[in-house]
Amino acid sequence: MRRLAAFTGLFLMLAISAVARADLDIQITRGSNDAIPIAVTSFNANGQQVPQNVSDIITNDLRNSGKFAPLSSSNLIATPAPGDQIDYAAWQNTRASYLVDGRVESTGNGYKIVYELHDVFGNKREISANVTGSEAQLRQSAHYVADQIFEKITGIRGAFRTKIAYVISTGVDPNMSFSLYVADQDGYNPRRVLSSNEPILSPAWSPDGSKLAYVSFEGKRPSIYVQQLATGNRIKLTSFKGINGAPAWSPDGRKLAMSLSKGGSPDIYVMDLGSRQLSQLTHGSSINTEPNYAPDGASLIYTSDQSGQPQIYRYNFGSGQSQRVTFTNRYNAAGHFAPDGSAIFFVTRTSQGFQAAKQDLASGRLTVLSKTRFDEAPTVAPNGTMVVYATEKGGRGILGATSADGRASFEIPVPDGNVQEPSWSPFTK
Amino acid sequence: MQFSTYAKTLAAALSVVVIAGCSSGGGTQEGTDGGMSSGQQGTATTGGATGYGNGSGAGNAGAQNEIPSVRTIYFDFDHDTIRPEFESVLNQHAAYLQSHPDAHVVLQGHTDPQGTREYNLGLGERRANSVRQYLAVQGVNGSQVEVVSYGEERPASTGNSQEAYAQDRRVVFDY
Numbered sequence: 343m344r345r346l347a348a349f350t351g352l353f354l355m356l357a358i359s360a361v362a363r364a365d366l367d368i369q370i371t372r373g374s375n376d377a378i379p380i381a382v383t384s385f386n387a388n389g390q391q392v393p394q395n396v397s398d399i400i401t402n403d404l405r406n407s408g409k410f411a412p413l414s415s416s417n418l419i420a421t422p423a424p425g426d427q428i429d430y431a432a433w434q435n436t437r438a439s440y441l442v443d444g445r446v447e448s449t450g451n452g453y454k455i456v457y458e459l460h461d462v463f464g465n466k467r468e469i470s471a472n473v474t475g476s477e478a479q480l481r482q483s484a485h486y487v488a489d490q491i492f493e494k495i496t497g498i499r500g501a502f503r504t505k506i507a508y509v510i511s512t513g514v515d516p517n518m519s520f521s522l523y524v525a526d527q528d529g530y531n532p533r534r535v536l537s538s539n540e541p542i543l544s545p546a547w548s549p550d551g552s553k554l555a556y557v558s559f560e561g562k563r564p565s566i567y568v569q570q571l572a573t574g575n576r577i578k579l580t581s582f583k584g585i586n587g588a589p590a591w592s593p594d595g596r597k598l599a600m601s602l603s604k605g606g607s608p609d610i611y612v613m614d615l616g617s618r619q620l621s622q623l624t625h626g627s628s629i630n631t632e633p634n635y636a637p638d639g640a641s642l643i644y645t646s647d648q649s650g651q652p653q654i655y656r657y658n659f660g661s662g663q664s665q666r667v668t669f670t671n672r673y674n675a676a677g678h679f680a681p682d683g684s685a686i687f688f689v690t691r692t693s694q695g696f697q698a699a700k701q702d703l704a705s706g707r708l709t710v711l712s713k714t715r716f717d718e719a720p721t722v723a724p725n726g727t728m729v730v731y732a733t734e735k736g737g738r739g740i741l742g743a744t745s746a747d748g749r750a751s752f753e754i755p756v757p758d759g760n761v762q763e764p765s766w767s768p769f770t771k
Numbered sequence: 772m773q774f775s776t777y778a779k780t781l782a783a784a785l786s787v788v789v790i791a792g793c794s795s796g797g798g799t800q801e802g803t804d805g806g807m808s809s810g811q812q813g814t815a816t817t818g819g820a821t822g823y824g825n826g827s828g829a830g831n832a833g834a835q836n837e838i839p840s841v842r843t844i845y846f847d848f849d850h851d852t853i854r855p856e857f858e859s860v861l862n863q864h865a866a867y868l869q870s871h872p873d874a875h876v877v878l879q880g881h882t883d884p885q886g887t888r889e890y891n892l893g894l895g896e897r898r899a900n901s902v903r904q905y906l907a908v909q910g911v912n913g914s915q916v917e918v919v920s921y922g923e924e925r926p927a928s929t930g931n932s933q934e935a936y937a938q939d940r941r942v943v944f945d946y
Contacts, residue, residue: 511924514925514926514927514928514929515881515925515926515927516925518925541921541924541925543888543889543924544888544889559921559924562877562919563919564892564919564920584896584918584920585892585893585896585920587889587892588889601889601892601893603893603896603920607893607896608892608893608896629890629893629894629897631889631890631892631893632887632889632890645887645889645890647890647893652886652887652890673886675886675887675890676887676889676890689886689887691886696885696886716931718886718887718888719887719888737930762888763888
């Protein structure tokens with residue numbers, strides 16, 4: 343999708359200042375009706391200055407999941423500290439189902455977050471724990487607390503310490519810049535891992551979260567690269583004649599599916615990363631691209647326009663056969679499996695434009711998740727609870743996010759430029 | 772976004788070539804698609820629409836000593852067919868490439884930003900291939916021509932108007 347071009351000449355400066363900018367705001371665009379009310383206290387630090395607002399980080403994580411409705415600070419009736427006796431009856435009057443209280447302590451070379459979770463109507467303390475880390479790790483420590491609270495209440499593993507990779511572009515042909523970033527899932531701490539004057543697209547995380555595969559046009563031809571995030575070391579995996587696109591990891595990390603047009607038109611291939619052997623899955627003159635493995639590795643979905651319009655198909659490795667999966671709407675593309683394999687997320691074209699959608703695989707039912715005109719590249723959190731997609735607001739590309747049920751949505755802050763191709767990391771560690 | 776296949780266009784172009792050839796040569800009867808051996812017609816006759824000859828600079832296009840100044844042609848929405856107004860541009864490039872066997876050109880295929888990025892790489896490649904095949908029909912040596920699709924990655928314009936999209940749907944001759 344098009345984004346309004348920013349000032350190309352100033353791009354480097356802008357990008358750096360954007361990275362340094364600390365006042366990124368998450369914009370809530372839609373709340374969820376069925377969310378669980380939860381009170382999160384201020385996590386004061388006994389008057390000490392703390393470089394991050396730990397309470398806000400936890401509150402935003404819980405709200406953005408769509409599963410919680412944090413009380414506004416004006417509705418908090420007290421600021422209990424860990425260890426204090428809790429007046430559950432009084433908190434029940436606030437209608438909060440849960441209460442999180444805590445404090446931040448300096449450890450000299452870092453910070454300790456001490457926190458508690460209370461079941462207000464159950465009149466009991468559910469968690470009493472702490473987490474310690476360096477100052478640089480303080481946001482991650484706060485996300486860790488949110489993960490623990492989220493999992494305790496919902497039974498679902500929290501994904502607040504995961505990352506999102508995305509591409510920022512500026513300018514128009516022939517003066518363009520492209521950068522590949524990796525940021526926290528809430529948009530903070532964006533780190534540039536690659537810059538180029540030629541297009542970068544389709545970042546894909548290895549299953550262990552240590553590497554990104556992506557397409558880069560450096561050298562004015564597309565190639566698939568695999569880059570180690572910790573070291574920046576990378577290899578050029580393919581540079582066949584024509585399109586080298588759409589890399590997608592197998593769940594065991596040993597293979598990479600991709601789209602290559604070396605045979606005349608784009609087809610799906612799988613490369614064994616050990617032997618570098620290629621096997622071709624699709625044939626014919628249609629466009630076959632955007633592969634994505636099922637979590638069990640027994641099949642993959644891909645986009646094909648063999649019917650005349652792009653639709654999503656599923657290739658079964660056992661039978662060697664493909665079956666069409668999407669039938670609602672004339673344009674369905676860029677599919678990604680839900681982590682449990684029960685549904686796929688993709689781009690669909692409705693009368694309103696291009697939007698993020700979900701289709702349940704058992705029932706075939708399609709649900710449109712996003713509300714705006716230029717939504718694409720939906721990517722799913724590794725716990726399946728949230729979807730991030732590229733969209734546009736005010737003529738600029740931004741990242742939109744929604745709960746996987748479509749009930750809550752918000753925007754993720756990113757550096758200036760046109761953001762595209764978000765890719766949500768797997769769980770790490 | 773379905774593009775009609777180039778084959779139809781090629782068949783139509785060849786019919787024109789044949790009809791033109793028949794009327795001037797007078798040796799054959801009405802040409803039909805079925806009667807055409809496309810490979811031979813493609814190399815034997817160039818520019819059915821303009822009718823100039825092949826070979827050593829004969830015909831109205833002549834030898835082209837400069838790289839033609841118009842290096843971008845545009846496409847209709849959902850199409851990879853060559854618009855008639857751009858055939859003369861392609862003919863000039865064909866003549867230049869034939870008179871400069873050492874020249875090499877990259878045909879950059881571009882799309883507008885509607886749709887997904889990887890799928891649009893495929894669409895851009897179809898457009899560039901359409902031009903490559905047109906040049907081949909004019910007799911250009913395939914080794915002088917390379918196709919690189921940029922899809923929607925390098926837009927020519929900003930904004931979401933139909934006019935902006937029309938500027939984006941293009942093939943650029945990059946010598």
